[in-house]
Amino acid sequence: MKHILTGIVLALQFFSALPIRKAFEMNARSATVMYGAIPLIGLGIGALQAIFLTVNDTYFTLSPLFTAILLVVLHFVATGGLHMDGVIDTGDAYFSYRDQKKRLEILDDPRIGAFGAMTLVLFVLLKVGVLYELLLRGLPLLYVILVPFIARQAVILVFITTKPSKETGIASYFKKTVNERTLLWIVISYFIGILAIVMILQNWLLLVLYGALLAFTGLYRSWVKRNFGGVSGDLLGAIFEWGELILWFVLLCIL
Template structure:
């Protein structure tokens, strides 16, 4: 992440131009999408002020997920096996984000389970090399996501599975923002120090935006499946938060990425667990 950029915090809290700028900036930060300038307040070279902009993380997550979700829906109409379709679409999704959150999950597993002290864990997490714990975590989680998407498509139809994936991408960002808000920064000069920590208002808005897609989804999934999906997503975030607080004393970008990945996996698990 660049460190020579500064966040702009001298703007009014909410305005249409600022909302567009926050959405574009958040999507740029968490992906490699070539998003053009959307408003006069939008500076593509500046980092977002996440004290406010994190409110739109679920919307940005839904936008970032669209290429993979649409590819999944399109390829499901071919004769390709559904597990292959899921893996190809997940691969595109990973390419769109630059494996940002997957990298966070791998670093967290390497650090949390490979270091004996908080200092050593943080040192391992900062190392760009991947270890055995991180490799296994990626194999298991990506494999599980592919299996769950394929199973959901086989049972409920490809469009339902695509919708479930999109819901999971948006909702998992709300979980990530909540973890970000609740935990102190584990190291100085990290993401929170650079661009701020989501405040209470931004966190509540993110939660609302993350839960909102569940309402129309009741036409596709049972209320029990949606309730279980939301519960497992929240439990995943809580697990990551408790582990992070106990092992390194707070959150880092890797912790946030891991919380998003596990919340996404929890959502898909909940949708698949109930017919």
């Protein structure tokens, strides 16, 4: 039980902006739980966004555009903008059109290049635009809560099915530490939970989102293997943001 609680706290420490300063023991069990809890962090962020939308509709009724902007800001605040670093570095590395070795070097470079800045602007504009259109169509709170939860499962799936791009780094460290079979069963349990919601609410669109998630996971996995030789911390960080944006796009095409 102790390693489960430690793993959840580590997930909050690593993947949210909560100011948890205490150091916790990192071992195979707690690291596995930490990765397995990533979708739960998404669930919490989704619930926070749903609360914001409820309060806005009840007391403020801000315009859909400004509401979409605030949703993006709220997401950045909740995560500390941590995963956007992966989006920026990935954009810098990929659009450099250099060889694989040089791309990996660019990923490790803490400086932001022109391509990274352009990728950031493009991402933010796309996310604000998609959320704006969804709000105009009456975005149900169920999806506000569950899309971040479903999207973050792509991080686990890519992580356990893709080798690290290099022998050093955070992805390589955790790859050697976590129990990948346990992580797979955690993802399966999440799917069973969503399937139960589908059956209770008769909402088959959630299964469409899961199908989109699996398609995105497969395509992203092939892309990182082809362009980077494997996955890294930055490439995993990019999945947090692009995976969620893809699911919002899918939802926009259906609603």
